[in-house]
Amino acid sequence: MDAYFYIILAVGLLSTIICAVAGIMNKAPNDATILSVAAVELALLVYLVGSIVRVSSGEQMAGEPWEFWGYLITALILPVGAVYWSILERTRWSNFVLAAVGVTALVMAARMNQIWY
Amino acid sequence: MEEAQDVTPQTPVNKTDAAPKAQSKDTRNTGPGRLLIAVYAVFAISATARAGYQILTKFNEAPLAYLLSAFAALVYVVATISLARPGRTWFKVSVAAVLVELIGVVVVGALSIFDSVNFPHETVWSLFGRGYAFVPLLLPILGLVWLYRRRPSVNSPSAGSRSA
Numbered sequence A: 001m002d003a004y005f006y007i008i009l010a011v012g013l014l015s016t017i018i019c020a021v022a023g024i025m026n027k028a029p030n031d032a033t034i035l036s037v038a039a040v041e042l043a044l045l046v047y048l049v050g051s052i053v054r055v056s057s058g059e060q061m062a063g064e065p066w067e068f069w070g071y072l073i074t075a076l077i078l079p080v081g082a083v084y085w086s087i088l089e090r091t092r093w094s095n096f097v098l099a100a101v102g103v104t105a106l107v108m109a110a111r112m113n114q115i116w117y
Numbered sequence B: 001m002e003e004a005q006d007v008t009p010q011t012p013v014n015k016t017d018a019a020p021k022a023q024s025k026d027t028r029n030t031g032p033g034r035l036l037i038a039v040y041a042v043f044a045i046s047a048t049a050r051a052g053y054q055i056l057t058k059f060n061e062a063p064l065a066y067l068l069s070a071f072a073a074l075v076y077v078v079a080t081i082s083l084a085r086p087g088r089t090w091f092k093v094s095v096a097a098v099l100v101e102l103i104g105v106v107v108v109g110a111l112s113i114f115d116s117v118n119f120p121h122e123t124v125w126s127l128f129g130r131g132y133a134f135v136p137l138l139l140p141i142l143g144l145v146w147l148y149r150r151r152p153s154v155n156s157p158s159a160g161s162r163s164a
Helices: A003-024 A031-056 A065-088 A092-116 B018-023 B032-061 B063-084 B088-114 B126-132 B135-149 B157-161
Strands: none
Touching: A003 A031, A003 A092, A031 A065, A031 A092, A065 A092, A065 B032, A092 B032, B032 B063, B032 B135, B063 B088, B088 B126, B088 B135, B126 B135
16 A cells, blocks of 8 residues: 555545545535545546556556556546535435445555555 | 426525425435435446456356346436436336335345355345445335335325426
8 A cells, every 4th residue: 555545545534534424414515525525536647647657757566557547537526516416416425435435445545555555 | 398397407496404305205306315425426336347347257157146236236326316316207217216226136146045056245245245244235225215206295285297
């Protein structure tokens, strides 16, 4: 597990906790929950840029490259889709949808780390 | 025609949790249903990608397991789409998909323990979905609870307005 994973682990867990607590408190998606998911997206973008740099500098990943990139691109789409969906219906349940993003992102980051090393 | 009584399948008209229940029971894409659909969508994407990868690269190693992977992916896709759609037909499709999923995860989960030769622990449903934190086992149960709570009632106006 590298630093990228631990960044996503921290940001993802924090985002999930913020969104789940907001959902439990019966709040609609607000700045705090949407920005926390945006932070997950940012962490994933850092992973993307870092991975592009590493590959272009000649580093080889252990697993299938296209599997790694498939995970990364899918992970990048999830926060965007969840935020869009949460704006369509502004209820507490949309916060639980947002809460699912952080956990999913960290599971996918763990898998990406496994593929790389 | 069956979508006529619900002209707003995915639009932001439902501001509160109470409103959709009062309006129409023939949709399942609001409130908790949205979370359910979101989780189903994630499983549909990941299961499809995984099954596609397994079949394209190493199908001969365990054909049965990988065909099951593909079948599971299909079930998740159908469940996701049908849960998101309004109307009675889609409700029935949802019930069927979620039931197949429940049977699948229980049967494959049991087989993967007793017959590990043909089921080398590489489908979503293997070991009752342990590789996915048992979410595959939990999901159909929550799905059935949600479908039951949002079932189209027999004497509701939606039954008549369908043909009107």
